[in-house]
Amino acid sequence: MRRLAVRPAPKRLIPMLVILVAVVAAFAAAPRVYSNQLLLFNTIVYLVLAQGLNIIYGFTGYLPFGYVGFFGAGAYGFSLAVLHWHTPPLAALALGTLVAIILALILTPLLRLSGAYFAVANLAASEAVLQIVSNPNLTDFTKGPYGISLEKIYNPTLSYGAAVVTLAFTLAIVVYLKSSRFGLALQAIREDPISAGMAGVNVVRGRVLAWLMSALVAGLIGGIFAWYVSVFYPETVFDLSVSIFAIVFALFGGTATLVGPILGVLILYGIYNVIGISTPAYFQLIYGLLIVLLILFLPNGIVSLIDRGTRRVP
Amino acid sequence: MTDELLAVEGLESGYGQLQVLWGVELHLHEGETVVLLGSNGAGKTTLLKTLLGLICAWHGSIRFKGEEITHLPTDARVRRGIVYMSEMGVFPDLSIEDNLDIGTQFLPRHEAKERITGLYEIFPDLGHRRREAAGSLSGGQRKMLGVAKALAAKPHLLVMDEPSAGLSPLFVKEVVQVLAGFHRAPDLSLLIAEQNVTFLEIADRVYTLDGGRIGFNGSVGEARENDAIRRAYFGLK
Numbered sequence: 001m002r003r004l005a006v007r008p009a010p011k012r013l014i015p016m017l018v019i020l021v022a023v024v025a026a027f028a029a030a031p032r033v034y035s036n037q038l039l040l041f042n043t044i045v046y047l048v049l050a051q052g053l054n055i056i057y058g059f060t061g062y063l064p065f066g067y068v069g070f071f072g073a074g075a076y077g078f079s080l081a082v083l084h085w086h087t088p089p090l091a092a093l094a095l096g097t098l099v100a101i102i103l104a105l106i107l108t109p110l111l112r113l114s115g116a117y118f119a120v121a122n123l124a125a126s127e128a129v130l131q132i133v134s135n136p137n138l139t140d141f142t143k144g145p146y147g148i149s150l151e152k153i154y155n156p157t158l159s160y161g162a163a164v165v166t167l168a169f170t171l172a173i174v175v176y177l178k179s180s181r182f183g184l185a186l187q188a189i190r191e192d193p194i195s196a197g198m199a200g201v202n203v204v205r206g207r208v209l210a211w212l213m214s215a216l217v218a219g220l221i222g223g224i225f226a227w228y229v230s231v232f233y234p235e236t237v238f239d240l241s242v243s244i245f246a247i248v249f250a251l252f253g254g255t256a257t258l259v260g261p262i263l264g265v266l267i268l269y270g271i272y273n274v275i276g277i278s279t280p281a282y283f284q285l286i287y288g289l290l291i292v293l294l295i296l297f298l299p300n301g302i303v304s305l306i307d308r309g310t311r312r313v314p
Numbered sequence: 315m316t317d318e319l320l321a322v323e324g325l326e327s328g329y330g331q332l333q334v335l336w337g338v339e340l341h342l343h344e345g346e347t348v349v350l351l352g353s354n355g356a357g358k359t360t361l362l363k364t365l366l367g368l369i370c371a372w373h374g375s376i377r378f379k380g381e382e383i384t385h386l387p388t389d390a391r392v393r394r395g396i397v398y399m400s401e402m403g404v405f406p407d408l409s410i411e412d413n414l415d416i417g418t419q420f421l422p423r424h425e426a427k428e429r430i431t432g433l434y435e436i437f438p439d440l441g442h443r444r445r446e447a448a449g450s451l452s453g454g455q456r457k458m459l460g461v462a463k464a465l466a467a468k469p470h471l472l473v474m475d476e477p478s479a480g481l482s483p484l485f486v487k488e489v490v491q492v493l494a495g496f497h498r499a500p501d502l503s504l505l506i507a508e509q510n511v512t513f514l515e516i517a518d519r520v521y522t523l524d525g526g527r528i529g530f531n532g533s534v535g536e537a538r539e540n541d542a543i544r545r546a547y548f549g550l551k
Contacts, residue, residue: 187405195403198388
């Protein structure tokens with residue numbers, strides 16, 4: 001009998017690495033040919049957030065509506081380190097990321113919840129963090145509702161570079177999850193935690209690691225956002241719409257894939273910027289229609305158009 | 315007599331306040347196939363889940379290859395070679411290949427590859443459709459995938475919870491034939507919890523479980539001669 005070959009791992013890996021390199025190279029080179037660096041930067045921010053959300057939702061099934069809380073924690077961790085301890089930006093980024101991870105660790109008990117309960121509890125936690133940092137009584141430390149100003153370290157070129165590196169790092173995490181046994185174990189948890197446990201998957205460990213990884217990338221890009229814009233209000237970095245955009249982008253493209261959230265961000269954020277700013281009325285209409293059509297006909301995102309049941313979309 | 319692989323002594327467990335197992339004693343030797351007969355609600359699934367650590371043991375002990383595993387977590391038991399196959403064991407949204415990969419998660423990569431290639435020879439239908447979602451398989455094929463996924467882990471002890479559930483008699487025969495291929499394999503023992511006596515064809519010994527207590531324990535021949543078993547499971551008077 002002819003032996004059926006088991007697919008070699010590199011065959012799965014190569015298309016994903018090609019996509020990773022292409023996307024990162026495009027964003028690294030784009031400022032040389034396109035002058036609107038802010039738009040490019042915001043696109044990177046959403047690419048990272050959509051992929052970070054992909055890590056926790058796409059691979060384990062937890063949908064965190066308060067995901068922006070990690071972004072805000074990273075932004076404030078970075079900013080306070082710079083303001084109070086005069087930490088250099090790169091070291092401050094590490095501290096900002098650490099703050100986001102600590103917040104994720106504090107919120108780890110939420111992983112006992114599921115579905116809407118988790119989503120709502122997570123949202124409430126994010127709102128609670130916003131209330132703390134914008135509290136006027138803490139103005140001496142957090143600058144309260146008056147926001148943060150970091151003009152001394154303003155450096156859009158370097159912070160843009162840091163964002164590109166973060167994008168590469170985030171995409172590399174997703175590539176790892178798509179091609180590793182750990183990522184497969186996470187998908188088994190998403191499918192059915194009880195069966196995953198029966199198969200020997202350590203469900204608690206898998207969920208917590210995915211949760212921390214998704215917090216890490218959001219905290220990191222939150223810190224870079226603070227560095228890039230240098231002036232912001234608490235509502236800017238804890239804005240619920242940031243979570244909603246990241247969720248919609250990831251779902252639109254297709255979760256548990258590398259390309260899905262990339263396509264989701266490029267298409268929807270592209271539409272947002274082409275028509276959303278100039279003619280918001282049409283934007284709302286087109287955006288709403290797109291989401292309704294997606295839910296009706298492509299509940300697994302636009303990648304399901306190329307998937308055709310093979311489960312092999314990069 | 316070969317070495318003892320599994321020794322369950324005085325095992326008690328249940329759910330919340332409800333005690334299901336009462337002092338269960340069960341022994342299984344290397345290379346042996348044991349069928350655990352029991353009607354619905356007898357406690358078969360509870361016993362198997364307790365063996366796997368999916369339910370905590372209240373009292374008693376479980377030893378595997380001489381090692382006390384009563385309080386080990388499930389993943390540690392799977393790493394030691396105890397694999398559970400149940401009705402729910404397949405992930406329908408993952409591909410057939412991914413399901414088997416989950417089965418081989420504790421094997422070295424090169425060994426996992428060989429193992430899966432070997433399983434595609436035993437289950438050619440799965441091999442031909444390996445990139446399709448497991449959910450696209452029929453009930454019987456899914457059962458076969460469940461068996462293949464469990465075997466992929468290269469278990470020393472494969473614990474099966476009603477492998478005939480929901481299958482036509484034809485498929486039950488096919489499952490029995492597949493398992494017969496592994497019967498008396500020196501490195502694999504089977505513990506099959508069933509109501510269907512067809513599985514006695516591949517059994518070395520039989521236990522019965524009734525009301526959470528072990529009733530009969532003996533050879534297949536003795537089981538076929540036992541009046542209570544004949545009445546309860548063979549439909550004979």
